[in-house]
Amino acid sequence: MLPNLEELEVDRIHGRDDDARKKVKREVNVDMNPMVDLAFLLLTFFMLATTFSKPQAMEILVPAKAKDNAEVKETPVKESKTMSLVLKENEIVWYRGITEPETFEIDYRESALLEILAEANANTDGLVVLIKPLSSNEYEDLVLVLDVLSYSGVERYSLIEPSEFDLEMEE
């Protein structure tokens, strides 16, 4: 323990010597300051080096790829039962069917997307949503679309390559 200078000073003034002091029962003064420093250092280390337990995940299913020799077995889907979502960088362009459709634009964050999907799902039996991300699309927007899709009740969707018609939409 570090000598308590004040007490030594006081003792000197009063003329007390070592022997007298040894007999007196002294309480131990532990200086806690370094201990606190240590504790906070450890704390800071753990705060910076770790992360709260595992972040959540979203499951995604993609169709299996056909082997080279096997024929590509594509289940034909009626045009009228499809709904395409072309994911551009800042917005989604959606349309029904394949040939010469009427296109609509909608922003990613708009809640209307869920309504549009739910409505389409309600009035079309066996709706298939085709998600076509363009190369300028950002991953988080794709995740958002998949997330909204999971709430809309749409049972069948697939991630496919954009068609020529879709590619024309890229700025």
Add this chain to the structure above:
Amino acid sequence: MAMLRNIKTKPKLDMNPMVDMAFLLVTFFMMTTTFRPELPEEVLIPPSSAEVKLPERNLATITITKNGMVFFGIDNKFDRRELLSMVGREMGVSFDESQLDTYSLTATSGVPMKKMGEFLNAKFAKVAFEQEGIPLRDDSELFYWIRNARAVNPSLRFAINADGKTKYPVIHDVFETLRELGVTRFNLVTEKTEEDVAKS
């Protein structure tokens, strides 16, 4: 009597409770957190309302940074040694014991095989090695990593940990690589958010 008190006595603060509190906080953090995998770049995962928990074991993680660098890693330390030797054999690169040891302690890595030896040697040395990501185009090494990882651990599940701002083409390549190997079911790591467009 208070007036006669020696005004030279300095106030003494009792630090005991402060230490107790600090250790309580340390214990809390020690119990509830796991070490963050060290990555050359911070990956900001996109938000979603999905609540599926990532599996704790038998997990392979493919990490993608926003400029398209791809990293790969599996969770089991013991499997990693086997994985590295197998991929090395397939690509004509061999590793010595200490390199295998270093790899088994590496949670995730992203270097082309020809630079792997150098990377492993540098890992605990103070030299910072620039990881450039696993090649996807031309000779897709990711394909070999995934295939061998599944051979080492047949019940492996895949999680894609990509930055929200990554452009689609890289994601597409990773998806395609997985599809080619018959992996049709995997997880996208997202952050649970309260405020949600989907639910509004």
